[in-house]
Amino acid sequence: MNIAVEHIATDQPPDEAKARDLDYGWQSGNQVELLENGEAYFPRVFDAMRAAQREILLETFILFEDKVGHELQGILIEAAQRGVKVVVSLDGFGCGELSAAFLAALADAGVMVQMFDPASKTLGIRTNWFRRLHRKIVVVDAEVAFIGGINFSADHLGDFGPEAKQDYSVQVTGPAVADLHHFALAQSGRQVRTRRGWRRRQQRPSPWATDSGEGLVRLIYRDNLQHRDDIEEAYIYALSKAKKRAVIANAYFFPGYRLLREIRNAARRGVQVQLIMQGQPDVLLAKLAARMLYDYLLKDGVVIHEYCQRPLHGKVALVDDDWSTVGSSNLDPLSLALNLEANVLIRDRAFNQQLYDSLETLSKNHCQVIPPKHKPRLWLWRLTVGFLVFHVMRHFPALTGWLPAHKPRLKPFESQAHD
Structure with missing residues (x-):
């Protein structure tokens, strides 16, 4: 059995890079809720995915094959089987231990699985340490978005023990979700259209909103192109x-x-x-x-x-x-x-x-x-x-700059799954 998993390179080719150099301004009228630790985050994001009607976009640095990872896998498979478009983007370092069988189950159900900078081990050691896809974003039906620091792993739950992580994410609803959706689509390699009311800004908007009203949200990001800082x-x-x-x-x-x-x-x-x-x-x-x-x-x-x-x-x-x-x-x-x-x-x-x-x-x-x-x-x-x-x-x-640069390419690769 073959799994088709797309390979997202570190930086896009020049023509694609220009198209995906996105500036987002402040959006007003949003509702933002703090989600502290996995106890608040996982139920909320899993409920949103279970209710998805059209689309789930997910980016994460870490996905483990533990109780959280298996629950996520089941939810994504069920969503894909009922006709929801599901795109999952994983980091090749953080998710480098995922088994072929785990990925095969997703791919066979129709989930588009993408791996950022995958690399095989050298002498038992992973070598893709740097320039990681470290984002944690989920957008469901372009109506609700989640962003923060929480990965899909059981070590974000208190019952994991003394090594359980203290962490935060937010749930966003309102106009800013359109920016998060547009960004997630563009970064996953999907073809996107300029949505009505959105335009690429020629000058970057101030990091501080001119209007101090409530519910203002702005997406900012770091890449290795024009948004380094x-x-x-x-x-x-x-x-x-x-x-x-x-x-x-x-x-x-x-x-x-x-x-x-x-x-x-x-x-x-x-x-x-x-x-x-x-x-x-x-x-x-x-x-x-x-x-x-x-x-x-x-x-x-x-x-x-x-x-x-x-x-x-x-x-x-x-x-x-x-x-x-x-x-x-x-x-x-x-x-x-x-x-x-x-x-x-x-x-x-x-x-x-x-x-x-x-x-x-x-x-x-x-x-x-x-x-x-x-x-x-x-x-x-x-x-x-x-x-x-x-x-x-x-x-x-500066030292890491001496390392060989990743080739800017976007291409599928084949991986053997277990029978």
């Missing part, structure tokens, strides 16, 4: 406008100097700046790198919490009373310089308060505060190691 620029712009408070909860924190400076400058002018970092990281290097930045930020009044209950996987932030962002992008070199990412910016006071309350509960009940005069035990050893980590992380994107 859009997510980072949105953070920088929002922080430069902050007057009251700013809270950033991020799993992997090692941003560039411009963003670090804006965080520090906000604290210097009296903004209450709070960072929530990993206290129990799933990647030790990430914790070492983040801690290298603590003294630089603490001395200017930034409050730093480390979340210690379980691994933090969130990628969320808020500024003042009405600006928030939720998405897939960490604030580290992988997300800001290599991965394909997507966030939504949200101008809505009710949502901002909901996110703030959630993060306040996290910081007060499950975090430890890093003291302003932070000097850990064995500090000289940590300083030496940290110095090396700092410079490796700082130059990491």
Whole structure:
């Protein structure tokens, strides 16, 4: 049995790249709901898929063959069998362990399965580490969309145990869903038509809405073409406008100097700046790198919490009373310089308060505060190691540029499935 799985390359050919260089502006009149962890996210997104009448578009970095993955598989197969168009885009690294039988069941039911940058193992090691499809987007019937940091895996559920991840996504309904739908179609290689009322903008709209009304949503994304810095620029712009408070909860924190400076400058002018970092990281290097930045930020009044209950996987932030962002992008070199990412910016006071309350509960009940005069035990050893980590992380994107570039192609490939 053969599975037809399309191969999406890292960057599109020049003609396709130009057509898919999309700028999205602010859309008003949306409803946005925060979904915290798999307990809130999976029931909501699975119910939307079960009710689908026409189309399901799904992008995810990780899909595992566990109880969540098998439930998703069953829902997608049932939807395809009743005539719903189902397109699933998976990352070749994050989903590299999926079995041929698992993919065959989807393909046989009529699901279009696409794999981003698949690569076979070399000496038992996966080599497609960089330039990942890291987005997590679901759009159902062009009427409801989900975007955030939650993958389709059981480690986003509390019953997974101490290693269960703390994470966030949002459900969006309203006019902004059309932008998410258009984007998901274009990025999956589908032919798209310019929908009525949408136009490609010649100049990028401001990361800050000119209208401070409720329910404003804007899709932003990072690619390796003309939107390399859009997510980072949105953070920088929002922080430069902050007057009251700013809270950033991020799993992997090692941003560039411009963003670090804006965080520090906000604290210097009296903004209450709070960072929530990993206290129990799933990647030790990430914790070492983040801690290298603590003294630089603490001395200017930034409050730093480390979340210690379980691994933090969130990628969320808020500024003042009405600006928030939720998405897939960490604030580290992988997300800001290599991965394909997507966030939504949200101008809505009710949502901002909901996110703030959630993060306040996290910081007060499950975090430890890093003291302003932070000097850990064995500090000289940590300083030496940290110095090396700092410079490796700082130059990491440039170093990866020496690696062979992916060929910009979109083509199907064949894979043998189990009988």
